[in-house]
Structures are given as C-alpha cells and as structure tokens.
Amino acid sequence: MLLSDAAIEQTYQVKQIHGDEVVRIMEMGLTPGSICVVIRRAPMGYPMEIKIRGYLLSLRKKETDAVEVVPV
C-alpha cells in the first residue's frame, strides 16, 4: 500500500520508494526496511506528518504517493 493511504497512529515498514525523487526521500531516512509511524494530517489532509528514525517529517501528497509501505 502507499503511505498516502496509511492510517493515523499506525506503524508501517517502508518497502520501496518510487518515482523521480527516490534518492531525496531515502536520504531523509525513509530507506527500505525503516519503520515509520503516521502522526497526523494537516487541516486540508496534507501534508502528512510521520515519525521516522526518531524525528518528525512532513510530506505532501506527491511524496507520500511515492512511498510504498506495509503495516507492522
């Protein structure tokens, strides 16, 4: 499933990154195998806030669409 479809307060494992910005997204710590928790969504639905490698990161829809995750 895609990170954009992930539920709040759930934990996921990153499977794969797709699209043009693979390296950029992975450099921020979202490498395959890493664990992230979806914290919340902003008032209009996006950006989405996640916790990854102990810090908080926000992503817009386009970026969450590029991240494939599996629930843990």
Added chain:
Amino acid sequence: MNDSNEVIHKDLLRQPSTIALVGNPNTGKSTIFNALTGLRQKIANYPGITVERKMGTTIINGVLHKMIDLPGAYSLNHRKADERITYETLIGSYDHEEKPDLLLLVVDASNLERNLFLASQVLDLQIPTLMVLTMSDIAEERSIKIKSEQLSTAWGVPVISINARSKNCEAQIKKALVEQGVATPEPFQWKPTAPLKKAVERMDEEWLSKYTQLPDRARPIEALRLLSEGRLEDSFYQYTEEGKAKKLIEELQNVLEAEGENPTATEVVQRYQYIGESTENSVTKVQSSQQTWTDRLDNVLTHRVAGPFIFVLVLLIMFQSIFSWATPFMDMIDMLFIEFGAFVGSSLPAGLLNSLLVDGVIAGLGGVVIFLPQIIFLFLFIYFLEGTGYMARAAFVMDGFMTKVGLHGRSVVPLMSGFACAIPGIMATRTIENWRDRLITIMILPFMACSARLPVYAVMIAAFVPDKQVIGFLTLQGLVFFGLYLFGIVMAIGSAAVMKQIFSTGKPTPFLMELPSYKWPNIGSIVIQSLERGKIFVTEAGKIIVAISIVLWFLASFPKYEPTASNLANTDANEQQQSEQQLSEQMLSTLQLNQSYAGTFGQLIEPAIEPLGFDWKIGIGLLTSFAAREVLVGTLNTIYSIEETEEQLGLIERLRNEKDPETGLPKYTLATALSLMIFFAIAMQCMSTLAIVKRETNSWKWPLVMFGYMTVLAYFSAWVTYEIANTFLLG
C-alpha cells in the same frame, strides 16, 4: 579513545585558518556561528544566486580565524543551490570561497541517524574535523544517552557534546578545538560492499580522473552520485566525453544489479546501515511510551481545528506588538531626520548644495532608516518562532490552504507582514527554502496593502466617497476601504496562480519538511541575527534608495524656477507686479514643481493617463510618489500650495473644488478617486521595495519584471474602474 587511523591535529589552529560549520538545518549550527563570531559577521549573496554567504571571524588562543557558516544541507548530492554551495566549498572547487582548513561538523544528538547521513558524506571528503553534538538535553529528555568515545571510534574524528543554547558554548568549542583538536577521517568508514566500492573505483579511474578537473577527494562522492542517479545533466560540472561516461555508468549499474544491489538505492541504504550499527554501540535508548514535550505541544499546536486558529492568534499578537513597538521608533527617526534636515538647511547658505543635502540626501537617508524598526522587530519574532520550532508547524498547518493558491505554507508570515510594509515581508521570504515558491511570494507580496497606502486612501475616500451608512454600522467609506484591501489580496492570489503556471517548467523540488523538536532558543543569537538583517537592508538596499532619492530630488528641482524671467510673462498683469518676496513660499514651490522635469513628465504622460481620469498634476504625483506612496499626498499639497497648517482638510477641499477649465465641471470625481486608489493598490510605486527585491533575488531582472507587470495591471485595473464608475455611478 583514538583509533589507529585517526590523525589528530592540534597545531592547525596556531596559524590563521578557515573554519567551516557544516550540518543539517535546525541543528543549532547558526547559534554556534553567532556565538563564535558575534557581530563580527558579513552576510552577502553568493555571486549570481540567492544563497547567503555567512562569514565571520573568531579568535582562538590569540589567533584570528575566518569562519564560514555553510548553508544547512541534508545531503551532499548537490541538487539545490544551497547544497551545491556547501558541497563545492567543502571540496574547494568553488571560486568564490576559500577551501576550509577544518570543519565543525554539527550533529543533532536528538536526531542522530539522519544527521549522521550528511556527516558520513562530509567525512568521506577527508577534511580535518571536530564533530559537535548539540541538543543533548533534548536527547536526554527522550532517554537517549550518547557515548562520545564510541561515536568517535566509529567515525574516526573527535566528538564533543555541547549545549548550543548555553552561554559558554563559545568557550566549550574553543576549548575542545585546542585540547581535543581535529582529525582527518578516513574515507568510506561506512564500509561500502565490495561491488559498490569496486564500481566507485572504476568510475574514478576510468573516467572522473581522466576527463574531469574534480579534486581527488571529491571523486568518490561524485562517482557515487553518478552511479545512483545516472544523471549527467544534473551535474554542475562541464563534462567532456559524456558518451563514454554514460556507457560506463550503465555498465557499472548492470554489474551492481547482477550482484543483487539496486544502484539507485544502494549508497543511501548502506550508509544508513552503518549509521545503525555505529549508533547501536554508542547510544543507549530506553524505550518509553512517555510523551515528550514536543508530542504534547504538537497535539495542540498542529491540531486540525485548533492549529490554524492558534496560528492566526500568534500572527495577531506578533503584528500588534511589532506595530506598537515600531511606531514610536519610527516617529522618533522621522522627527530626528526632519530636525537634522532643518538644522543643516539653516546652517548652510541657501542654494543648490543646501537643497541637495536636505531634500535629496538627508530625506533619502531618513527614508532608509525609517524601515529599520519594523525590519528588526519582525525578524526578532521570526527568528524566535523559527528557533522554537513553531515556524515549521505554522507552515505544516497552513500548507494545505496555501498550496491551493500556488503558494507554500511558509508564505503566510511574509505575506502578512506585507500589510505593514512589503520590505520586511520580502526579507522574511528567506524562510521559504524552495526558490520558486519564494520568488512567487516575493512577486505578489506588494499587493498586500501596506501602511504607506493609508494616507492616499484616506485623502481620496474623505474627499470623494459619500459618508453615508449602508447597513447598520457599516459606512460606504468603510466598505470602500475594506474593498481596497480585499482587492489587493484577490490580485495576489490571481497573480500567484498565473505565476505558478509560468514558473512550473522546471522540475519541482519535493516537499520534505522537518518538524524540529520544540526548544527555547538562544536569545543572544536571535538578537544578532535580527540586527544583521537591519544591517543588510541599510548597506545593500539603502544605497539604491538614496541614489533614487537624489534622482527624484533632481527631477523635482530642475530646471530652476526664475520668478523674474519669462515664466511670469504669461500670468496676468496683477501677478506680474508682485515681486519675488511677495510670492508666498507655497506659491514658489508650486511654480518650481510645475515647471520642473517632474512637471514636464506629468504633462508628457497626461494623454496616457487621461483614460484613467488622471490629469498632469496627478501625473507628477505618480512620479514623485515612487519615493514612497504617501509622498503623493505631499506632492498634491505642494501642487495646490496648501499651507502646512491645514494640510489634509485643505487638500480635500481643494481636490473637490478643482474644475475642468473647458467644461467648468468638477475635475476630480468619485470615479477619479476610485481609479486612483485602485492604481495605488496595485502599482509598484515604491523604490524601496524594488531595492530590496534586487537584494533578495540578487538580480535586477525580478524588480524590473515586478515593476512592469504591476504597472500594466494597475493601469488596466484603474482604467476599467474609471469606465465602470463613470457608467454606473454618474449615468
């Protein structure tokens, strides 16, 4: 503690050297820089781009060293302009910057893994380094304990832990530099797999070392980037033999894939893998489900409903405070410059030099300094909110709304400051990282109705809009006033939407915004940074503003009016009898202005502005109010020889009574007033704004584009307004 491969240098600091600060954004890097350099800073744009170069000096054991605060970066894969500066400065291939002799590698202890990613890349460049851990108090709150010795062993450089927000941060770092020294790290401590290492070596030997001028220490990093992305065209280097390179990259990528490694991902994955191993040994984490301060605050501040309301409240408090704190300073500056002008004017003999000094130079300088209180107070707030970590939350909360109109969550604060004055607002766009979003925000910001438009609106509304009630407490005058503000906002949104289409040609940069932990910022550092902003404005925009002031003075003062010459020949006989002394001072300045170059300009453009309902007198005002919009009122006062004592009321009466010489009907009508106000709502009638746009975009292109498109928009809007008003209001 020291590994065998660690070479400690303690003598590097005996001679003057260049020390660079490098690290992720939000690590306290700038706080350290401010602590070490104080006000001994120099901030300027790097040539040709909009990234700021922060330089300073610091004294360690009696030796003066140069300090560079490199732009915060998450990676050295140099795709963005600021990361490229960091990368190129580090490898010493950047022409405009000295190669650093040693590095302070700033690492956030509470966010160790992601910070070590950049660190691992920086260490590959083999520059003598001291690793500085910051935010250990936040790490401790999260039960993260870091063993500096183990970390030092894992990465081959000395590691110190400091609190960047404490007063003795400067002393701690200097002491560590002297006592622990710096070490030159070995490359590839992250132990790349054999196939990756082999691929990097081949890339280096078979192509980079043969066909590029890259320094030795940069080649492994460049090889890794090319292997993972395979994009030569993204490179900032001029490569020859591109065909060969492409073939080689493809071949090496195939080799990696055959070995079961994904070429795109493998470097990042392997670096993070080693980071994981290195922190496993050096970090003790007590797993606790306890909520941190950041979590608790975020539950409220970024709440879906409460978040936006709190943000609006913060903005309200912020702007109200800036307004009430800045106003007395601005009044004081205004008074000081008027007094100073009067003093100079009376102590020098009357004449050209006197007028140039008083009306050109001193008035121009006053026009620069008057902005300082607003700029400094706004930046005190911005740096404070940025330092606490709230600014990123505000951007997070507002981003959804702002992207709808083609802007960024971080555009809100600069745009709101535009209601006071566009200049601090435009300077505040520096908090927007993405260049396209930042440029669009700058380009629409002057549509926010700034306080300099108030005097113009006030005179026009009082003179021409009937004072009658519409519904309840709402008056027509109030509605027109509100409409003008709304009109500015609508124009801003519309222009942003159009510009988003125009500027969307390039590849959009992804939105990956960190929400840093909440913390109490270092107030001293905030004060230094705000004062630096003021300094930048005065030194960089100030020059342009004073120069234009002098040009405007010249246009209004020349050619000189000679009362005895033929000028009076065409006035009637009674007036001719009056001697020079009998002409009142007001009349003299009126005659001077009317036949100056500015007056000629007004008459020259009259045919062009006639469709908007303006005559040549307003034409003069359009030119002189380029100094600042409110100058229009002063100019009209001069044109109509209004005595200073009766300024506003006198002008209002005079404007109402102005008759068209041909028809005998009132010259200015409600239609003229609406048209003029709409014109002022949109037109780029402010040299200071253009000067700061030049500084912030580091080119004359954008201020010229801004002036052009806003003038065209203003002209057509005013014209349409005049036509509609004439048809519906007077028909």
